[in-house]
Amino acid sequence: MVTSCITRTERDKGTLYELTFRGESSNEFKRLVLFRPFGPLMKVKNEKVDTSSVPINIIVPLSRRTDKFKQFMHNFREVCVRQDGQVHLTVVYFGKEQMSEVRSTLENTSREVNFKNYTLLQLDEEFSRGRGLDVGARAWKGGNVLLFFCDVDIYFNADFLNTCRLNTQPGKKVFYPVLFSQYNPTLIYGSPEHVPPVEQQLVIKKDTGFWRDFGFGMTCQYRSDFINIGGFDIDIKGWGGEDVHLYRKYLHSNLLVVRAPSRGLFHLWHEKHCADELPPDQYRMCMQSKAMNEASHGQLGMLFFRHEIEAHLRKQKQQQNSNPKKT
CATH class of the missing domain: 2.20.25 (N-terminal domain of TfIIb)
Structure with a gap:
Protein backbone atom coordinates (compact mmCIF):
# COMPACT_ATOMS: atom_id res chain seq x y z
CA MET A 1 0.00 0.00 0.00
CA THR A 51 10.73 4.29 12.08
CA SER A 52 10.16 2.54 15.42
CA SER A 53 13.45 3.80 16.91
CA VAL A 54 13.04 7.46 15.90
CA PRO A 55 11.63 9.55 18.77
CA ILE A 56 9.98 12.90 18.11
CA ASN A 57 10.09 15.87 20.47
CA ILE A 58 6.87 17.84 19.91
CA ILE A 59 7.31 21.46 21.01
CA VAL A 60 4.22 23.56 21.74
CA PRO A 61 4.43 27.27 22.71
CA LEU A 62 1.44 28.34 24.77
CA SER A 63 -0.13 31.30 26.53
CA ARG A 64 -3.50 30.84 28.27
CA ARG A 65 -5.90 28.92 25.92
CA THR A 66 -6.24 26.12 28.47
CA ASP A 67 -9.44 24.74 26.87
CA LYS A 68 -7.60 24.32 23.56
CA PHE A 69 -4.71 22.70 25.40
CA LYS A 70 -7.04 20.12 26.98
CA GLN A 71 -8.40 19.31 23.51
CA PHE A 72 -4.84 19.02 22.21
CA MET A 73 -3.89 16.65 25.03
CA HIS A 74 -6.91 14.45 24.28
CA ASN A 75 -5.59 13.93 20.75
CA PHE A 76 -2.04 13.58 22.08
CA ARG A 77 -3.05 10.75 24.43
CA GLU A 78 -4.75 8.78 21.68
CA VAL A 79 -2.14 9.26 18.96
CA CYS A 80 1.22 9.81 20.65
CA VAL A 81 0.87 7.67 23.77
CA ARG A 82 -1.51 4.85 22.89
CA GLN A 83 -0.63 4.45 19.19
CA ASP A 84 2.90 5.74 18.56
CA GLY A 85 4.76 5.51 21.87
CA GLN A 86 7.93 7.31 20.68
CA VAL A 87 7.07 10.93 21.47
CA HIS A 88 8.32 13.49 23.99
CA LEU A 89 6.22 16.60 24.63
CA THR A 90 7.76 19.98 25.47
CA VAL A 91 5.35 22.77 26.47
CA VAL A 92 6.77 26.29 26.73
CA TYR A 93 4.30 28.42 28.70
CA PHE A 94 4.39 32.22 28.76
CA GLY A 95 3.28 34.01 31.93
CA LYS A 96 1.81 32.74 35.18
CA GLU A 97 -1.93 33.11 34.57
CA GLN A 98 -3.56 29.66 34.09
CA MET A 99 -0.17 27.99 34.49
CA SER A 100 -1.57 25.73 37.21
CA GLU A 101 -4.31 24.48 34.85
CA VAL A 102 -1.73 23.53 32.22
CA ARG A 103 0.38 21.73 34.81
CA SER A 104 -2.70 19.91 36.10
CA THR A 105 -3.67 18.79 32.58
CA LEU A 106 -0.18 17.35 32.02
CA GLU A 107 -0.14 15.62 35.40
CA ASN A 108 -3.59 14.09 34.80
CA THR A 109 -2.44 12.75 31.43
CA SER A 110 0.70 11.35 33.03
CA ARG A 111 -1.34 9.58 35.69
CA GLU A 112 -4.11 8.28 33.41
CA VAL A 113 -1.93 6.77 30.66
CA ASN A 114 1.40 6.40 32.50
CA PHE A 115 3.12 9.03 30.37
CA LYS A 116 6.31 10.56 31.80
CA ASN A 117 8.00 11.93 28.66
CA TYR A 118 7.10 15.57 28.97
CA THR A 119 8.77 18.84 29.91
CA LEU A 120 7.00 22.00 31.08
CA LEU A 121 8.99 25.24 30.81
CA GLN A 122 7.77 28.63 31.97
CA LEU A 123 8.86 32.03 30.66
CA ASP A 124 7.81 35.25 32.39
CA GLU A 125 7.76 37.13 29.11
CA GLU A 126 5.40 38.46 26.47
CA PHE A 127 4.27 35.64 24.18
CA SER A 128 6.50 35.05 21.17
CA ARG A 129 6.01 31.86 19.17
CA GLY A 130 9.55 31.89 17.79
CA ARG A 131 11.05 32.47 21.23
CA GLY A 132 9.01 29.62 22.72
CA LEU A 133 10.00 27.13 20.02
CA ASP A 134 13.63 28.21 20.21
CA VAL A 135 13.74 27.73 23.98
CA GLY A 136 12.00 24.37 23.71
CA ALA A 137 14.43 23.10 21.06
CA ARG A 138 17.53 24.20 22.95
CA ALA A 139 16.26 22.78 26.27
CA TRP A 140 16.60 19.20 24.98
CA LYS A 141 19.71 17.59 26.50
CA GLY A 142 19.46 14.06 25.10
CA GLY A 143 21.59 14.54 21.97
CA ASN A 144 20.21 14.99 18.50
CA VAL A 145 16.45 14.48 18.16
CA LEU A 146 13.73 14.99 15.57
CA LEU A 147 11.66 18.10 16.40
CA PHE A 148 8.07 18.79 15.43
CA PHE A 149 7.13 22.45 15.91
CA CYS A 150 3.40 22.42 16.65
CA ASP A 151 0.62 24.76 17.76
CA VAL A 152 -2.09 23.99 20.29
CA ASP A 153 -4.85 24.16 17.64
CA ILE A 154 -3.29 21.41 15.49
CA TYR A 155 -4.76 17.91 15.11
CA PHE A 156 -2.59 15.11 13.72
CA ASN A 157 -2.75 11.32 13.44
CA ALA A 158 -0.18 8.54 13.77
CA ASP A 159 0.41 8.42 10.01
CA PHE A 160 1.59 12.01 10.11
CA LEU A 161 4.20 11.21 12.77
CA ASN A 162 5.69 8.57 10.48
CA THR A 163 5.53 10.98 7.55
CA CYS A 164 7.50 13.40 9.72
CA ARG A 165 10.14 10.72 10.33
CA LEU A 166 10.32 9.56 6.72
CA ASN A 167 10.83 13.03 5.23
CA THR A 168 13.60 14.28 7.52
CA GLN A 169 17.27 13.38 7.74
CA PRO A 170 19.89 15.13 9.85
CA GLY A 171 22.23 17.21 7.77
CA LYS A 172 20.28 16.45 4.58
CA LYS A 173 16.59 17.36 4.63
CA VAL A 174 13.81 19.08 6.60
CA PHE A 175 10.07 18.65 6.18
CA TYR A 176 7.53 21.45 5.74
CA PRO A 177 4.11 19.78 5.42
CA VAL A 178 1.15 21.59 3.89
CA LEU A 179 -1.70 21.09 6.34
CA PHE A 180 -5.46 21.16 5.77
CA SER A 181 -7.02 24.14 7.49
CA GLN A 182 -10.58 23.88 8.76
CA TYR A 183 -13.21 26.52 8.00
CA ASN A 184 -15.53 27.91 10.69
CA PRO A 185 -17.68 24.85 11.61
CA THR A 186 -20.65 27.07 12.47
CA LEU A 187 -20.74 28.35 8.88
CA ILE A 188 -20.14 24.89 7.41
CA TYR A 189 -22.89 23.14 9.37
CA GLY A 190 -25.34 26.04 9.61
CA SER A 191 -25.55 26.55 13.37
CA PRO A 192 -23.60 25.68 16.57
CA GLU A 193 -26.05 22.92 17.56
CA HIS A 194 -25.41 21.05 14.30
CA VAL A 195 -21.61 21.01 14.63
CA PRO A 196 -20.40 17.38 15.09
CA PRO A 197 -17.47 16.30 17.32
CA VAL A 198 -13.99 17.35 16.16
CA GLU A 199 -13.04 13.90 14.87
CA GLN A 200 -16.06 13.91 12.53
CA GLN A 201 -15.24 17.38 11.18
CA LEU A 202 -11.87 16.31 9.75
CA VAL A 203 -13.03 15.76 6.19
CA ILE A 204 -10.90 17.00 3.30
CA LYS A 205 -13.34 18.73 0.94
CA LYS A 206 -13.41 22.16 -0.67
CA ASP A 207 -16.35 23.25 1.50
CA THR A 208 -14.81 22.14 4.82
CA GLY A 209 -11.39 23.76 4.53
CA PHE A 210 -8.39 24.48 2.35
CA TRP A 211 -4.76 23.46 1.93
CA ARG A 212 -2.71 26.09 3.78
CA ASP A 213 0.04 26.32 1.20
CA PHE A 214 1.13 29.72 2.50
CA GLY A 215 1.75 28.45 6.05
CA PHE A 216 5.20 27.36 7.27
CA GLY A 217 4.65 27.09 11.03
CA MET A 218 4.34 23.31 11.40
CA THR A 219 7.64 21.72 10.52
CA CYS A 220 9.79 18.66 11.23
CA GLN A 221 13.56 19.01 11.45
CA TYR A 222 16.42 17.63 13.48
CA ARG A 223 17.67 19.66 16.40
CA SER A 224 21.21 19.76 14.98
CA ASP A 225 19.96 21.36 11.75
CA PHE A 226 17.86 23.87 13.67
CA ILE A 227 20.84 24.90 15.83
CA ASN A 228 23.25 25.03 12.88
CA ILE A 229 20.89 27.21 10.81
CA GLY A 230 20.69 29.72 13.66
CA GLY A 231 17.18 28.97 14.95
CA PHE A 232 14.37 31.52 14.93
CA ASP A 233 14.66 35.27 14.82
CA ILE A 234 13.63 35.82 18.45
CA ASP A 235 13.30 39.58 17.90
CA ILE A 236 9.99 38.92 16.13
CA LYS A 237 7.18 39.39 18.67
CA GLY A 238 3.53 38.33 18.64
CA TRP A 239 1.84 36.76 15.62
CA GLY A 240 3.57 35.45 12.51
CA GLY A 241 6.75 36.08 10.55
CA GLU A 242 9.22 33.88 12.43
CA ASP A 243 8.24 30.73 10.52
CA VAL A 244 8.74 32.28 7.07
CA HIS A 245 12.12 33.65 8.17
CA LEU A 246 13.30 30.16 9.22
CA TYR A 247 11.91 28.59 6.04
CA ARG A 248 13.85 31.03 3.87
CA LYS A 249 17.06 30.26 5.74
CA TYR A 250 16.63 26.57 4.94
CA LEU A 251 15.92 27.36 1.28
CA HIS A 252 19.26 29.17 1.08
CA SER A 253 21.13 26.36 2.85
CA ASN A 254 22.52 23.09 1.51
CA LEU A 255 19.63 21.12 3.04
CA LEU A 256 16.77 19.80 0.94
CA VAL A 257 13.40 21.29 1.92
CA VAL A 258 10.59 18.75 1.43
CA ARG A 259 7.29 20.57 0.91
CA ALA A 260 4.22 18.38 0.39
CA PRO A 261 0.54 18.11 1.51
CA SER A 262 -0.09 15.88 4.53
CA ARG A 263 -3.53 14.28 4.86
CA GLY A 264 -2.93 13.56 8.54
CA LEU A 265 -2.33 17.14 9.69
CA PHE A 266 -5.21 19.56 10.38
CA HIS A 267 -5.49 23.10 11.64
CA LEU A 268 -8.63 23.34 13.78
CA TRP A 269 -10.66 26.50 13.33
CA HIS A 270 -10.53 29.14 16.02
CA GLU A 271 -11.46 32.78 16.04
CA LYS A 272 -8.54 35.05 15.24
CA HIS A 273 -7.85 38.38 16.91
CA CYS A 274 -5.38 40.69 15.17
CA ALA A 275 -3.94 43.11 17.72
CA ASP A 276 -3.86 46.80 16.80
CA GLU A 277 -0.28 47.12 18.03
CA LEU A 278 1.07 44.68 15.42
CA PRO A 279 3.36 46.21 12.75
CA PRO A 280 1.59 46.80 9.40
CA ASP A 281 3.09 43.75 7.65
CA GLN A 282 2.19 41.39 10.51
CA TYR A 283 -1.27 42.89 10.84
CA ARG A 284 -1.90 42.43 7.10
CA MET A 285 -0.77 38.79 7.30
CA CYS A 286 -3.01 38.21 10.31
CA MET A 287 -6.08 39.73 8.62
CA GLN A 288 -5.45 37.75 5.43
CA SER A 289 -5.28 34.55 7.46
CA LYS A 290 -8.43 35.51 9.37
CA ALA A 291 -10.44 36.04 6.17
CA MET A 292 -9.28 32.81 4.54
CA ASN A 293 -10.11 30.78 7.66
CA GLU A 294 -13.80 31.61 7.81
CA ALA A 295 -15.29 29.86 4.78
CA SER A 296 -14.82 29.03 1.11
CA HIS A 297 -15.09 31.68 -1.60
CA GLY A 298 -18.59 30.45 -2.47
CA GLN A 299 -19.75 30.37 1.16
CA LEU A 300 -18.44 33.88 1.82
CA GLY A 301 -20.15 35.07 -1.34
CA MET A 302 -23.47 33.67 -0.17
CA LEU A 303 -23.04 35.45 3.17
CA PHE A 304 -22.09 38.71 1.47
CA PHE A 305 -25.10 38.63 -0.86
CA ARG A 306 -27.56 37.12 1.64
CA HIS A 307 -29.65 40.30 1.81
CA GLU A 308 -30.10 40.30 -1.98
CA ILE A 309 -30.93 36.58 -1.91
CA GLU A 310 -33.49 37.06 0.88
CA ALA A 311 -35.05 40.02 -0.96
CA HIS A 312 -35.34 37.94 -4.12
CA LEU A 313 -37.02 35.10 -2.23
CA ARG A 314 -39.47 37.52 -0.58
CA LYS A 315 -40.31 39.03 -3.96
CA GLN A 316 -40.96 35.61 -5.45
CA LYS A 317 -43.19 34.67 -2.54
CA GLN A 318 -45.20 37.89 -2.90
CA GLN A 319 -45.70 37.23 -6.61
CA GLN A 320 -46.92 33.70 -5.88
CA ASN A 321 -49.36 35.03 -3.27
CA SER A 322 -50.70 37.74 -5.59
CA ASN A 323 -51.13 35.29 -8.48
CA PRO A 324 -52.58 32.12 -6.92
CA LYS A 325 -53.11 29.19 -9.24
CA LYS A 326 -56.70 28.64 -10.32
CA THR A 327 -58.26 25.41 -9.16
Missing part, protein backbone atom coordinates in the same frame (compact mmCIF):
# COMPACT_ATOMS: atom_id res chain seq x y z
CA VAL A 2 1.41 3.40 -1.02
CA THR A 3 1.40 5.79 1.97
CA SER A 4 2.94 8.75 0.19
CA CYS A 5 4.27 9.86 -3.18
CA ILE A 6 6.39 12.98 -3.42
CA THR A 7 7.70 14.31 -6.73
CA ARG A 8 10.22 17.02 -7.45
CA THR A 9 11.28 18.35 -10.84
CA GLU A 10 14.70 19.87 -11.34
CA ARG A 11 14.57 22.09 -14.39
CA ASP A 12 17.90 21.07 -15.92
CA LYS A 13 17.88 17.37 -14.97
CA GLY A 14 14.49 15.65 -14.67
CA THR A 15 11.91 14.46 -12.12
CA LEU A 16 12.53 12.59 -8.85
CA TYR A 17 9.77 10.25 -7.53
CA GLU A 18 9.89 9.14 -3.88
CA LEU A 19 7.29 6.43 -3.11
CA THR A 20 6.76 5.04 0.39
CA PHE A 21 4.99 1.72 0.95
CA ARG A 22 3.72 0.41 4.28
CA GLY A 23 5.43 -2.78 5.51
CA GLU A 24 4.20 -5.63 7.68
CA SER A 25 4.03 -3.54 10.88
CA SER A 26 2.98 0.05 11.52
CA ASN A 27 6.61 1.18 11.87
CA GLU A 28 8.06 -0.62 8.83
CA PHE A 29 8.18 1.05 5.45
CA LYS A 30 9.76 0.46 2.07
CA ARG A 31 11.05 3.47 0.18
CA LEU A 32 11.47 3.43 -3.59
CA VAL A 33 13.20 6.41 -5.20
CA LEU A 34 13.06 6.77 -8.97
CA PHE A 35 14.66 9.40 -11.14
CA ARG A 36 13.35 10.17 -14.57
CA PRO A 37 15.79 12.35 -16.44
CA PHE A 38 14.75 14.00 -19.61
CA GLY A 39 15.04 10.50 -21.04
CA PRO A 40 14.41 6.88 -19.77
CA LEU A 41 13.32 6.15 -16.15
CA MET A 42 16.16 5.25 -13.71
CA LYS A 43 15.90 3.42 -10.35
CA VAL A 44 17.87 5.32 -7.71
CA LYS A 45 17.10 3.58 -4.43
CA ASN A 46 15.13 0.66 -3.00
CA GLU A 47 15.38 0.36 0.78
CA LYS A 48 13.51 -0.70 3.92
CA VAL A 49 12.95 1.97 6.56
CA ASP A 50 12.12 1.25 10.22
Whole structure:
Protein backbone atom coordinates (compact mmCIF):
# COMPACT_ATOMS: atom_id res chain seq x y z
CA MET A 1 0.00 0.00 0.00
CA VAL A 2 1.41 3.40 -1.02
CA THR A 3 1.40 5.79 1.97
CA SER A 4 2.94 8.75 0.19
CA CYS A 5 4.27 9.86 -3.18
CA ILE A 6 6.39 12.98 -3.42
CA THR A 7 7.70 14.31 -6.73
CA ARG A 8 10.22 17.02 -7.45
CA THR A 9 11.28 18.35 -10.84
CA GLU A 10 14.70 19.87 -11.34
CA ARG A 11 14.57 22.09 -14.39
CA ASP A 12 17.90 21.07 -15.92
CA LYS A 13 17.88 17.37 -14.97
CA GLY A 14 14.49 15.65 -14.67
CA THR A 15 11.91 14.46 -12.12
CA LEU A 16 12.53 12.59 -8.85
CA TYR A 17 9.77 10.25 -7.53
CA GLU A 18 9.89 9.14 -3.88
CA LEU A 19 7.29 6.43 -3.11
CA THR A 20 6.76 5.04 0.39
CA PHE A 21 4.99 1.72 0.95
CA ARG A 22 3.72 0.41 4.28
CA GLY A 23 5.43 -2.78 5.51
CA GLU A 24 4.20 -5.63 7.68
CA SER A 25 4.03 -3.54 10.88
CA SER A 26 2.98 0.05 11.52
CA ASN A 27 6.61 1.18 11.87
CA GLU A 28 8.06 -0.62 8.83
CA PHE A 29 8.18 1.05 5.45
CA LYS A 30 9.76 0.46 2.07
CA ARG A 31 11.05 3.47 0.18
CA LEU A 32 11.47 3.43 -3.59
CA VAL A 33 13.20 6.41 -5.20
CA LEU A 34 13.06 6.77 -8.97
CA PHE A 35 14.66 9.40 -11.14
CA ARG A 36 13.35 10.17 -14.57
CA PRO A 37 15.79 12.35 -16.44
CA PHE A 38 14.75 14.00 -19.61
CA GLY A 39 15.04 10.50 -21.04
CA PRO A 40 14.41 6.88 -19.77
CA LEU A 41 13.32 6.15 -16.15
CA MET A 42 16.16 5.25 -13.71
CA LYS A 43 15.90 3.42 -10.35
CA VAL A 44 17.87 5.32 -7.71
CA LYS A 45 17.10 3.58 -4.43
CA ASN A 46 15.13 0.66 -3.00
CA GLU A 47 15.38 0.36 0.78
CA LYS A 48 13.51 -0.70 3.92
CA VAL A 49 12.95 1.97 6.56
CA ASP A 50 12.12 1.25 10.22
CA THR A 51 10.73 4.29 12.08
CA SER A 52 10.16 2.54 15.42
CA SER A 53 13.45 3.80 16.91
CA VAL A 54 13.04 7.46 15.90
CA PRO A 55 11.63 9.55 18.77
CA ILE A 56 9.98 12.90 18.11
CA ASN A 57 10.09 15.87 20.47
CA ILE A 58 6.87 17.84 19.91
CA ILE A 59 7.31 21.46 21.01
CA VAL A 60 4.22 23.56 21.74
CA PRO A 61 4.43 27.27 22.71
CA LEU A 62 1.44 28.34 24.77
CA SER A 63 -0.13 31.30 26.53
CA ARG A 64 -3.50 30.84 28.27
CA ARG A 65 -5.90 28.92 25.92
CA THR A 66 -6.24 26.12 28.47
CA ASP A 67 -9.44 24.74 26.87
CA LYS A 68 -7.60 24.32 23.56
CA PHE A 69 -4.71 22.70 25.40
CA LYS A 70 -7.04 20.12 26.98
CA GLN A 71 -8.40 19.31 23.51
CA PHE A 72 -4.84 19.02 22.21
CA MET A 73 -3.89 16.65 25.03
CA HIS A 74 -6.91 14.45 24.28
CA ASN A 75 -5.59 13.93 20.75
CA PHE A 76 -2.04 13.58 22.08
CA ARG A 77 -3.05 10.75 24.43
CA GLU A 78 -4.75 8.78 21.68
CA VAL A 79 -2.14 9.26 18.96
CA CYS A 80 1.22 9.81 20.65
CA VAL A 81 0.87 7.67 23.77
CA ARG A 82 -1.51 4.85 22.89
CA GLN A 83 -0.63 4.45 19.19
CA ASP A 84 2.90 5.74 18.56
CA GLY A 85 4.76 5.51 21.87
CA GLN A 86 7.93 7.31 20.68
CA VAL A 87 7.07 10.93 21.47
CA HIS A 88 8.32 13.49 23.99
CA LEU A 89 6.22 16.60 24.63
CA THR A 90 7.76 19.98 25.47
CA VAL A 91 5.35 22.77 26.47
CA VAL A 92 6.77 26.29 26.73
CA TYR A 93 4.30 28.42 28.70
CA PHE A 94 4.39 32.22 28.76
CA GLY A 95 3.28 34.01 31.93
CA LYS A 96 1.81 32.74 35.18
CA GLU A 97 -1.93 33.11 34.57
CA GLN A 98 -3.56 29.66 34.09
CA MET A 99 -0.17 27.99 34.49
CA SER A 100 -1.57 25.73 37.21
CA GLU A 101 -4.31 24.48 34.85
CA VAL A 102 -1.73 23.53 32.22
CA ARG A 103 0.38 21.73 34.81
CA SER A 104 -2.70 19.91 36.10
CA THR A 105 -3.67 18.79 32.58
CA LEU A 106 -0.18 17.35 32.02
CA GLU A 107 -0.14 15.62 35.40
CA ASN A 108 -3.59 14.09 34.80
CA THR A 109 -2.44 12.75 31.43
CA SER A 110 0.70 11.35 33.03
CA ARG A 111 -1.34 9.58 35.69
CA GLU A 112 -4.11 8.28 33.41
CA VAL A 113 -1.93 6.77 30.66
CA ASN A 114 1.40 6.40 32.50
CA PHE A 115 3.12 9.03 30.37
CA LYS A 116 6.31 10.56 31.80
CA ASN A 117 8.00 11.93 28.66
CA TYR A 118 7.10 15.57 28.97
CA THR A 119 8.77 18.84 29.91
CA LEU A 120 7.00 22.00 31.08
CA LEU A 121 8.99 25.24 30.81
CA GLN A 122 7.77 28.63 31.97
CA LEU A 123 8.86 32.03 30.66
CA ASP A 124 7.81 35.25 32.39
CA GLU A 125 7.76 37.13 29.11
CA GLU A 126 5.40 38.46 26.47
CA PHE A 127 4.27 35.64 24.18
CA SER A 128 6.50 35.05 21.17
CA ARG A 129 6.01 31.86 19.17
CA GLY A 130 9.55 31.89 17.79
CA ARG A 131 11.05 32.47 21.23
CA GLY A 132 9.01 29.62 22.72
CA LEU A 133 10.00 27.13 20.02
CA ASP A 134 13.63 28.21 20.21
CA VAL A 135 13.74 27.73 23.98
CA GLY A 136 12.00 24.37 23.71
CA ALA A 137 14.43 23.10 21.06
CA ARG A 138 17.53 24.20 22.95
CA ALA A 139 16.26 22.78 26.27
CA TRP A 140 16.60 19.20 24.98
CA LYS A 141 19.71 17.59 26.50
CA GLY A 142 19.46 14.06 25.10
CA GLY A 143 21.59 14.54 21.97
CA ASN A 144 20.21 14.99 18.50
CA VAL A 145 16.45 14.48 18.16
CA LEU A 146 13.73 14.99 15.57
CA LEU A 147 11.66 18.10 16.40
CA PHE A 148 8.07 18.79 15.43
CA PHE A 149 7.13 22.45 15.91
CA CYS A 150 3.40 22.42 16.65
CA ASP A 151 0.62 24.76 17.76
CA VAL A 152 -2.09 23.99 20.29
CA ASP A 153 -4.85 24.16 17.64
CA ILE A 154 -3.29 21.41 15.49
CA TYR A 155 -4.76 17.91 15.11
CA PHE A 156 -2.59 15.11 13.72
CA ASN A 157 -2.75 11.32 13.44
CA ALA A 158 -0.18 8.54 13.77
CA ASP A 159 0.41 8.42 10.01
CA PHE A 160 1.59 12.01 10.11
CA LEU A 161 4.20 11.21 12.77
CA ASN A 162 5.69 8.57 10.48
CA THR A 163 5.53 10.98 7.55
CA CYS A 164 7.50 13.40 9.72
CA ARG A 165 10.14 10.72 10.33
CA LEU A 166 10.32 9.56 6.72
CA ASN A 167 10.83 13.03 5.23
CA THR A 168 13.60 14.28 7.52
CA GLN A 169 17.27 13.38 7.74
CA PRO A 170 19.89 15.13 9.85
CA GLY A 171 22.23 17.21 7.77
CA LYS A 172 20.28 16.45 4.58
CA LYS A 173 16.59 17.36 4.63
CA VAL A 174 13.81 19.08 6.60
CA PHE A 175 10.07 18.65 6.18
CA TYR A 176 7.53 21.45 5.74
CA PRO A 177 4.11 19.78 5.42
CA VAL A 178 1.15 21.59 3.89
CA LEU A 179 -1.70 21.09 6.34
CA PHE A 180 -5.46 21.16 5.77
CA SER A 181 -7.02 24.14 7.49
CA GLN A 182 -10.58 23.88 8.76
CA TYR A 183 -13.21 26.52 8.00
CA ASN A 184 -15.53 27.91 10.69
CA PRO A 185 -17.68 24.85 11.61
CA THR A 186 -20.65 27.07 12.47
CA LEU A 187 -20.74 28.35 8.88
CA ILE A 188 -20.14 24.89 7.41
CA TYR A 189 -22.89 23.14 9.37
CA GLY A 190 -25.34 26.04 9.61
CA SER A 191 -25.55 26.55 13.37
CA PRO A 192 -23.60 25.68 16.57
CA GLU A 193 -26.05 22.92 17.56
CA HIS A 194 -25.41 21.05 14.30
CA VAL A 195 -21.61 21.01 14.63
CA PRO A 196 -20.40 17.38 15.09
CA PRO A 197 -17.47 16.30 17.32
CA VAL A 198 -13.99 17.35 16.16
CA GLU A 199 -13.04 13.90 14.87
CA GLN A 200 -16.06 13.91 12.53
CA GLN A 201 -15.24 17.38 11.18
CA LEU A 202 -11.87 16.31 9.75
CA VAL A 203 -13.03 15.76 6.19
CA ILE A 204 -10.90 17.00 3.30
CA LYS A 205 -13.34 18.73 0.94
CA LYS A 206 -13.41 22.16 -0.67
CA ASP A 207 -16.35 23.25 1.50
CA THR A 208 -14.81 22.14 4.82
CA GLY A 209 -11.39 23.76 4.53
CA PHE A 210 -8.39 24.48 2.35
CA TRP A 211 -4.76 23.46 1.93
CA ARG A 212 -2.71 26.09 3.78
CA ASP A 213 0.04 26.32 1.20
CA PHE A 214 1.13 29.72 2.50
CA GLY A 215 1.75 28.45 6.05
CA PHE A 216 5.20 27.36 7.27
CA GLY A 217 4.65 27.09 11.03
CA MET A 218 4.34 23.31 11.40
CA THR A 219 7.64 21.72 10.52
CA CYS A 220 9.79 18.66 11.23
CA GLN A 221 13.56 19.01 11.45
CA TYR A 222 16.42 17.63 13.48
CA ARG A 223 17.67 19.66 16.40
CA SER A 224 21.21 19.76 14.98
CA ASP A 225 19.96 21.36 11.75
CA PHE A 226 17.86 23.87 13.67
CA ILE A 227 20.84 24.90 15.83
CA ASN A 228 23.25 25.03 12.88
CA ILE A 229 20.89 27.21 10.81
CA GLY A 230 20.69 29.72 13.66
CA GLY A 231 17.18 28.97 14.95
CA PHE A 232 14.37 31.52 14.93
CA ASP A 233 14.66 35.27 14.82
CA ILE A 234 13.63 35.82 18.45
CA ASP A 235 13.30 39.58 17.90
CA ILE A 236 9.99 38.92 16.13
CA LYS A 237 7.18 39.39 18.67
CA GLY A 238 3.53 38.33 18.64
CA TRP A 239 1.84 36.76 15.62
CA GLY A 240 3.57 35.45 12.51
CA GLY A 241 6.75 36.08 10.55
CA GLU A 242 9.22 33.88 12.43
CA ASP A 243 8.24 30.73 10.52
CA VAL A 244 8.74 32.28 7.07
CA HIS A 245 12.12 33.65 8.17
CA LEU A 246 13.30 30.16 9.22
CA TYR A 247 11.91 28.59 6.04
CA ARG A 248 13.85 31.03 3.87
CA LYS A 249 17.06 30.26 5.74
CA TYR A 250 16.63 26.57 4.94
CA LEU A 251 15.92 27.36 1.28
CA HIS A 252 19.26 29.17 1.08
CA SER A 253 21.13 26.36 2.85
CA ASN A 254 22.52 23.09 1.51
CA LEU A 255 19.63 21.12 3.04
CA LEU A 256 16.77 19.80 0.94
CA VAL A 257 13.40 21.29 1.92
CA VAL A 258 10.59 18.75 1.43
CA ARG A 259 7.29 20.57 0.91
CA ALA A 260 4.22 18.38 0.39
CA PRO A 261 0.54 18.11 1.51
CA SER A 262 -0.09 15.88 4.53
CA ARG A 263 -3.53 14.28 4.86
CA GLY A 264 -2.93 13.56 8.54
CA LEU A 265 -2.33 17.14 9.69
CA PHE A 266 -5.21 19.56 10.38
CA HIS A 267 -5.49 23.10 11.64
CA LEU A 268 -8.63 23.34 13.78
CA TRP A 269 -10.66 26.50 13.33
CA HIS A 270 -10.53 29.14 16.02
CA GLU A 271 -11.46 32.78 16.04
CA LYS A 272 -8.54 35.05 15.24
CA HIS A 273 -7.85 38.38 16.91
CA CYS A 274 -5.38 40.69 15.17
CA ALA A 275 -3.94 43.11 17.72
CA ASP A 276 -3.86 46.80 16.80
CA GLU A 277 -0.28 47.12 18.03
CA LEU A 278 1.07 44.68 15.42
CA PRO A 279 3.36 46.21 12.75
CA PRO A 280 1.59 46.80 9.40
CA ASP A 281 3.09 43.75 7.65
CA GLN A 282 2.19 41.39 10.51
CA TYR A 283 -1.27 42.89 10.84
CA ARG A 284 -1.90 42.43 7.10
CA MET A 285 -0.77 38.79 7.30
CA CYS A 286 -3.01 38.21 10.31
CA MET A 287 -6.08 39.73 8.62
CA GLN A 288 -5.45 37.75 5.43
CA SER A 289 -5.28 34.55 7.46
CA LYS A 290 -8.43 35.51 9.37
CA ALA A 291 -10.44 36.04 6.17
CA MET A 292 -9.28 32.81 4.54
CA ASN A 293 -10.11 30.78 7.66
CA GLU A 294 -13.80 31.61 7.81
CA ALA A 295 -15.29 29.86 4.78
CA SER A 296 -14.82 29.03 1.11
CA HIS A 297 -15.09 31.68 -1.60
CA GLY A 298 -18.59 30.45 -2.47
CA GLN A 299 -19.75 30.37 1.16
CA LEU A 300 -18.44 33.88 1.82
CA GLY A 301 -20.15 35.07 -1.34
CA MET A 302 -23.47 33.67 -0.17
CA LEU A 303 -23.04 35.45 3.17
CA PHE A 304 -22.09 38.71 1.47
CA PHE A 305 -25.10 38.63 -0.86
CA ARG A 306 -27.56 37.12 1.64
CA HIS A 307 -29.65 40.30 1.81
CA GLU A 308 -30.10 40.30 -1.98
CA ILE A 309 -30.93 36.58 -1.91
CA GLU A 310 -33.49 37.06 0.88
CA ALA A 311 -35.05 40.02 -0.96
CA HIS A 312 -35.34 37.94 -4.12
CA LEU A 313 -37.02 35.10 -2.23
CA ARG A 314 -39.47 37.52 -0.58
CA LYS A 315 -40.31 39.03 -3.96
CA GLN A 316 -40.96 35.61 -5.45
CA LYS A 317 -43.19 34.67 -2.54
CA GLN A 318 -45.20 37.89 -2.90
CA GLN A 319 -45.70 37.23 -6.61
CA GLN A 320 -46.92 33.70 -5.88
CA ASN A 321 -49.36 35.03 -3.27
CA SER A 322 -50.70 37.74 -5.59
CA ASN A 323 -51.13 35.29 -8.48
CA PRO A 324 -52.58 32.12 -6.92
CA LYS A 325 -53.11 29.19 -9.24
CA LYS A 326 -56.70 28.64 -10.32
CA THR A 327 -58.26 25.41 -9.16
